[in-house]
Amino acid sequence: MPTDSFWEKLKKPLIGLAPMDGVTDGAMREITDKYGHPDVIFTEFVPVAAIKKGIVKVLYSLRHHQTKTPRVAQFFGTDPAAFYQAVFVAAELGYDGVDINMGCPDRGVTKRGGGAGLILNPAPAKQIIQSCKQAAKDWGEGKLASRVGLSESILNFIRVFKVNTQQVAVAEGFPTARTKKHWREGERLTESVVRHIIPISVKTRIGYDKPITEQWIGQLLEAGPAAITLHGRTLKQLYHGRADWNEIALAAKLCKKTRTLLIGNGDIKSVSYAKDKAKQYGVDGVLIGRAALGNPWVFAGKTPTTQERFQVMVEHCRRFLAYRPDLKIFPMRKHLTWYCKGFAGAAEMRDKLMKADSLASIKHIILQYAP
């Protein structure tokens, strides 16, 4: 069984969309993929404990579009057995990789020992990586998702997603590189994804209250993740101060002695800046987070015209409603305000969009500012 690591195949330095909770949902990933073409895209983080409990709605943000861009599902939690199940879910949904969040500074996550809380506990952190790697291997070798204790509701979500996306793939004539031609409806779990061992990666920070980069990354490397993304801040810093790229360089040096890739992250505003940093600090790639808010073009190194900006705002709303027909348009308000920059009347338009409550009202506001 080949270890089919897309990480190794990507041209370096790779430049990807960072995971952002409440932001990098299916619609944002699809729009960023279409207008920016990043090398890899991450989901928002998903709690493995909820998957274990059978809570289906946490999987809504894992719905994704057909694309050749590698997609990584990110999970957080503390229970290696729950991570094992989550890897099966991601693999069944067709994700190209699974990432373990060891960097979230949110009190609600760290107080249970998850996210950046794992930096203080390398032993469980390594156990989680090992459990995910085992799951990826077991799934790749043919173990059925219906045999790993997932609830019927989660299995049903997977079935429905596969049936729906296969129909989309066929309707769009999408080359079924990842999907077998002999897809058969009606099997217990429709066998539509070609099995291979998906790579397991980690995203973390340089320390808890002070940088302990070499010690912490050294521990992670013992478990052999395919890649580590390192945000150059400690948990205590949250998003304050500057990301410390010298610490990231220390980690890159350690990783060079292994097969693990090191991806740097923090304060990167453009592709050219990302390439400079990669060269200067010896990393294999860079993830861009906040600079991609309302700016899918950042990955293409392009500034859109105001007309393009408006067209993509409406398209993003439409895609959001297609992914989440169960929701109203409100979660799109923040995205819309992020798009509102670089044209006359942008601040005024932002204020109006913050009150918009439907796609029709958003279109109406945008039309008032059309060039």
Ligand SMILES: Cc1cc2nc3c(=O)[nH]c(=O)nc-3n(C[C@H](O)[C@H](O)[C@H](O)COP(=O)(O)O)c2cc1C
């Ligand atoms: C709104 C928001 C949500 C985030 N959610 C996640 C998350 O779910 N998982 C994660 O690993 N990092 C998360 N992050 C951290 C980013 O992935 C990234 O590490 C951080 O923003 C620094 O990169 P940047 O300077 O390019 O934004 C989040 C950041 C922001 C701003």
